[in-house]
Amino acid sequence: MTARIHPAWWLLAALLSIYPILANDFFTLQIGAYSLILGTIALSLTILAGYGGMVSLAQLTAAGLAAYVLPIFGTNSQGVLGIGWSHWLTIPMALLVGASFSALVGLIAVRTSGIYTIMITLAVAVSVFFFTRQNYELFNGFTGYAGIEAPKPFGYDLRAPLPFYYLCLIVAAGFGLATLYAARTPFGLSLQAVRDNPRRMAALGFSVAGIRVLAFFLAGFVAAAGGILLVFFNGRISPGTIGVDVAIDILVIAVVGGLRHPIGPFIGALAFVLLETFAIDLIARERFNSLIGTAFLLIVLFSPDGLLGLWNKIRPKIGPKISRPSLGLAGPQTGKTPQFDAAETQPISSREDTG
Numbered sequence: 001m002t003a004r005i006h007p008a009w010w011l012l013a014a015l016l017s018i019y020p021i022l023a024n025d026f027f028t029l030q031i032g033a034y035s036l037i038l039g040t041i042a043l044s045l046t047i048l049a050g051y052g053g054m055v056s057l058a059q060l061t062a063a064g065l066a067a068y069v070l071p072i073f074g075t076n077s078q079g080v081l082g083i084g085w086s087h088w089l090t091i092p093m094a095l096l097v098g099a100s101f102s103a104l105v106g107l108i109a110v111r112t113s114g115i116y117t118i119m120i121t122l123a124v125a126v127s128v129f130f131f132t133r134q135n136y137e138l139f140n141g142f143t144g145y146a147g148i149e150a151p152k153p154f155g156y157d158l159r160a161p162l163p164f165y166y167l168c169l170i171v172a173a174g175f176g177l178a179t180l181y182a183a184r185t186p187f188g189l190s191l192q193a194v195r196d197n198p199r200r201m202a203a204l205g206f207s208v209a210g211i212r213v214l215a216f217f218l219a220g221f222v223a224a225a226g227g228i229l230l231v232f233f234n235g236r237i238s239p240g241t242i243g244v245d246v247a248i249d250i251l252v253i254a255v256v257g258g259l260r261h262p263i264g265p266f267i268g269a270l271a272f273v274l275l276e277t278f279a280i281d282l283i284a285r286e287r288f289n290s291l292i293g294t295a296f297l298l299i300v301l302f303s304p305d306g307l308l309g310l311w312n313k314i315r316p317k318i319g320p321k322i323s324r325p326s327l328g329l330a331g332p333q334t335g336k337t338p339q340f341d342a343a344e345t346q347p348i349s350s351r352e353d354t355g
Contacts, residue, residue, distance in 0.1 A: 016169055025161040029233070030277060033161075035270040036168040037233055041226035042254040042265030043175055044102075044219040050259035051183060052215045053195035054113075058105045058121040060250050061128045062220040063227025064242030066098030068132070068139060070148055070231055077147025080140045087151040095224045102220020103213055110212035125247050133239040144238025148231050159232060168229055175222050176262040182218075191215050245289075252296050258306030267307050271295075 020028040041063050048054045074090040076082045109120045132139040150159035158167055182188045190211050194201050198208045231237045240246075249272065257268025272292070279291055303310035 013173075016173075020162050020165045028161045028165050031270075031273055033165045033168045033229075033233060035266065035273045036165075036172040037226055037229045037269075038250070038253055038272065039257075039266035039269035040168075040172050040175060040229065041223050042250050042257070042269055043172075043179065043262055044223035044226070045250060045254040046259050046262060046265050047179060047219040047222065048215060049254065050261075050264075051188065051195065052191050052212060054109070054212060054215070055118050055251070056102075056105065056109070056121040056216070056219070057118060057244075057247050057251060058102070058125045058128075059219065059223045060227075060247040061125045061242050062098040062102040062105075063223040063230065064132075064237065065101050065128070066094040066224035066227040067231035067237045067241070068145070069094035069097050070228065071145035071237065072138065075147070075149070076145040078140055078143065078145050080136075080145070081138070091151075091228060094228055095221055098224025098227060099217050099221040102223065103217040105220075106213040106216025110209050110216070122244070122247075125242070126244055129239055129242055129244060132242065139239070142239060144236060144241070146236040148235055148237065150232040159235075164232070171225055171229060172266065175225065176266070179222075179262040187211070187214070249292075252292060256296060256299050256306050258308030260305055261308055264306055264308050271307065 019032055023032065041060060044059045044062070045056060048056050048059075070087075070090050071078070072081050073083045073085045073093060074087065075084055105121060105124050108124070109117045112120060132144075133142055135141065150157070150164065152158065156163065158164055183192070190201070190206060194206070194208050194211050201211075202208050230241070234241070253268040253272050254265045255268070256271060257266065258264030275291065275295070276288065279288055283291060299306060299310070303313060
């Protein structure tokens with residue numbers, strides 16, 4: 001039976017579609033497109049952490065390495081490398097590089113858990129950052145690359161505000177829907193089962209490490225797509241783009257929005273971009289990280305499931321008759337993800353203990 005789509009989702013799709021028609025170029029690019037780009041990169045972390053239980057701080061690194069492929073094998077204005085390949089070759093290569101790098105990180109990190117996974121991926125992110133900063137032959141060191149242009153199919157500039165926004169929207173919506181669909185496939189269910197009880201899955205004959213590495217690969221593919229859009233947005237790429245502080249921002253975006261549904265990172269990205277854009281009018285620029293940190297702590301303190309979880313808490317107070325769309329969360333809305341027996345479809349937590 002085909003699942004019914006709640007009218008709220010159709011309304012959201014309509015609002016996102018007409019947004020650039022109502023907004024000026026600044027809001028279309030700096031708010032709309034930039035939020036979609038950061039949300040896409042943060043979505044890769046939702047795949048790993050929300051569905052796989054693995055927190056990685058190397059997702060922005062995968063996105064950055066994918067972005068570096070474009071000026072190295074394509075064109076740039078720095079006079080360093082720039083082989084001159086077309087976007088039809090560099091974009092698929094960038095996606096493959098980002099996904100492969102993420103899979104390599106996964107090969108190292110998947111046999112650990114918790115804080116050890118975070119520290120390993122953080123060490124990888126720091127290492128790549130300093131390597132790109134000190135390597136001039138390949139990455140052009142601290143300066144990086146500039147003059148990176150977006151594709152112009154049939155002479156149509158995709159970097160213009162309107163087409164670039166819709167490009168980002170299509171990519172973000174496509175990966176968001178693909179994530180929802182994948183969560184219901186045998187692989188997605190296996191990944192969530194590995195998150196809940198890896199020992200039982202191993203005992204049932206599943207390759208726990210293989211499932212996790214594949215999740216890293218797919219998450220890297222999503223992050224690479226976001227990295228490509230990011231380099232088109234900025235027109236340049238440098239080590240500062242993949243700095244540790246920015247990598248932590250991706251984690252903040254994902255957690256603030258909510259890790260339990262693919263729309264969460266986009267909500268977190270919008271909140272982050274709005275604060276980054278307009279908070280400078282209220283506080284000094286050097287105080288921005290303090291503001292973000294304070295907002296992060298408050299949201300985590302009052303709603304561990306992010307802004308989505310906060311909505312679940314205030315919804316009953318608004319009125320019991322107000323309905324909400326089914327979010328297809330990675331776990332139930334109680335804040336605790338139950339474990340499922342592979343041989344049955346009923347949650348273990350709801351079955352009586354037969355002794």
